Amino acid sequence: MNLDSLSIDAARSRIQQGETTALALAEAHFARIQEKDGEVGAFLTLCRDRALAQADRIDRMAAEGKRLPPLAGVPVAIKDVMSTRGVRTTAGSKMLNKYIPPYDCTAVARMEAAGAVVLGKTNCDEFAMGSSNENSAFYPVHNPRDLRRVPGGSSGGSAAAVAAEMAVAALGSDTGGSIRQPASFCGVVGLMPTYGRVSRYGLIAFASSLDHIGPLTKTVRDAATVLQVIAGRDAMDSTSANVAVPDYVAELDRPIRGMKLGVAKEYFGEGLDDEVRQSIEAAIAKLKSLGCEIVPISLPHTPYAIPTYYLIATAEASSNLARYDGVRYSLRARGVKTLSEMYRRSRDEGFGAEVKRRIMLGTYALSAGYYDAYYLKAQKVRTLLTRDFEDAFRKVDVIVTPTSPTAAFRLGEKSNDPLAMYLADIYTVTADLAGIPGISIPCGETKEKLPIGLQILGRHFNESTILRIAHAYEQT
Numbered sequence: 001m002n003l004d005s006l007s008i009d010a011a012r013s014r015i016q017q018g019e020t021t022a023l024a025l026a027e028a029h030f031a032r033i034q035e036k037d038g039e040v041g042a043f044l045t046l047c048r049d050r051a052l053a054q055a056d057r058i059d060r061m062a063a064e065g066k067r068l069p070p071l072a073g074v075p076v077a078i079k080d081v082m083s084t085r086g087v088r089t090t091a092g093s094k095m096l097n098k099y100i101p102p103y104d105c106t107a108v109a110r111m112e113a114a115g116a117v118v119l120g121k122t123n124c125d126e127f128a129m130g131s132s133n134e135n136s137a138f139y140p141v142h143n144p145r146d147l148r149r150v151p152g153g154s155s156g157g158s159a160a161a162v163a164a165e166m167a168v169a170a171l172g173s174d175t176g177g178s179i180r181q182p183a184s185f186c187g188v189v190g191l192m193p194t195y196g197r198v199s200r201y202g203l204i205a206f207a208s209s210l211d212h213i214g215p216l217t218k219t220v221r222d223a224a225t226v227l228q229v230i231a232g233r234d235a236m237d238s239t240s241a242n243v244a245v246p247d248y249v250a251e252l253d254r255p256i257r258g259m260k261l262g263v264a265k266e267y268f269g270e271g272l273d274d275e276v277r278q279s280i281e282a283a284i285a286k287l288k289s290l291g292c293e294i295v296p297i298s299l300p301h302t303p304y305a306i307p308t309y310y311l312i313a314t315a316e317a318s319s320n321l322a323r324y325d326g327v328r329y330s331l332r333a334r335g336v337k338t339l340s341e342m343y344r345r346s347r348d349e350g351f352g353a354e355v356k357r358r359i360m361l362g363t364y365a366l367s368a369g370y371y372d373a374y375y376l377k378a379q380k381v382r383t384l385l386t387r388d389f390e391d392a393f394r395k396v397d398v399i400v401t402p403t404s405p406t407a408a409f410r411l412g413e414k415s416n417d418p419l420a421m422y423l424a425d426i427y428t429v430t431a432d433l434a435g436i437p438g439i440s441i442p443c444g445e446t447k448e449k450l451p452i453g454l455q456i457l458g459r460h461f462n463e464s465t466i467l468r469i470a471h472a473y474e475q476t
């Protein structure tokens with residue numbers, strides 16, 4: 001079966017028409033994983049039984065002539081930071097190597113309720129901390145477009161699974177760019193919804209005020225379809241918003257003529273690779289030719305985004321990760337004599353270097369005497385960054401930027417230099433801090449055939465507009 005460019009709608013309608021079965025689609029994807037994933041490393045765990053049971057359910061519905069739900073029979077992959085009942089969930093960490101959750105993440109449950117067939121759990125940076133997937137405690141992911149290069153992070157496994165056609169769609173999580181940046185590196189679509197649009201229930205916490213779940217897909221339409229399914233209030237997450245979910249798919253084809261696109265000078269400065277710049281400028285010109293108006297804007301606090309993000313994210317992480325104490329679901333060191341030795345040794349053995357670095361940074365930023373100077377100050381700058389966007393969105397409908405300053409870098413190229421790695425997120429962290437939605441869509445290639453991503457940012461709860469513009473661009 002040819003899986004290339006198989007979209008969600010195509011998969012569902014082929015099953016509905018009886019041209020294929022959900023079982024055959026699942027098997028074809030497992031065969032593809034078998035063939036390809038040895039060199040890519042996108043998956044950590046496969047859940048064949050669960051997938052085949054769901055496929056069978058869908059095939060029975062189709063055989064009975066029932067109208068199939070939007071993701072019926074669609075093979076999907078789930079980043080391993082989302083809990084799956086009865087299926088190992090590691091967060092890319094040795095700490096949770098053997099953890100089997102007793103419940104499902106809401107987003108996963110909603111995908112399955114809409115008919116999706118979960119093939120397995122994807123590799124990621126440990127606790128979603130990273131920009132290259134090299135922080136996975138298990139093995140790195142290789143970019144399917146060039147195996148010597150990273151797929152981006154931290155949702156690198158999800159992006160690579162979709163890019164290598166090992167899944168039709170995937171879920172990832174974005175705290176500072178982890179959906180959009182790997183989408184950009186692997187040449188797929190990645191959507192980070194507004195904070196609160198999608199429930200975080202069952203998402204293993206990294207930084208709770210910044211964590212977002214969202215789709216990685218082959219097309220913008222597919223991203224709209226998945227968002228439609230996972231969005232909306234969930235009683236299990238008090239931060240999930242009680243805001244009506246529009247019909248994202250129906251709105252895709254509305255005209256974009258006359259829309260105002262903001263271009264912020266702060267996103268085109270030093271550090272931006274020339275080929276990426278040219279490609280983004282060409283994409284902006286194309287959007288202009290579709291009738292959009294280009295408006296120069298300024299987001300003046302952008303230079304403070306990286307330090308602000310790395311203070312808030314590490315502070316929240318240090319608190320969230322305190323739960324891994326060796327007592328409950330996590331790894332417990334053997335041969336210890338006292339309680340405190342058990343805590344210390346379990347955390348020492350279970351966490352990798354980057355996670356430890358962040359726990360130390362965050363604990364420091366929150367400690368008495370430093371709280372005002374670091375954490376509190378960062379929260380104030382976060383407000384200023386949010387206001388930058390609010391001011392801009394009084395003048396424009398969306399903001400277009402590069403997703404990442406460079407295309408995919410080589411494995412090992414930045415792994416010994418955490419600060420250089422942190423700068424890979426320079427264009428993505430601001431949206432997480434402000435809680436606004438953003439999408440990355442493929443917009444070109446470098447001379448070496450590496451994908452380049454265009455980022456489109458929108459107003460709170462205005463995913464429809466960014467999806468519409470992305471869709472119009474994609475059609476050209």
Ligand code: GLN
Nearest residue numbers: 128129130175176177178
């Ligand atoms: N790369 C960023 C970090 O390391 C973002 C991670 C994320 O979005 N989960 O924190």
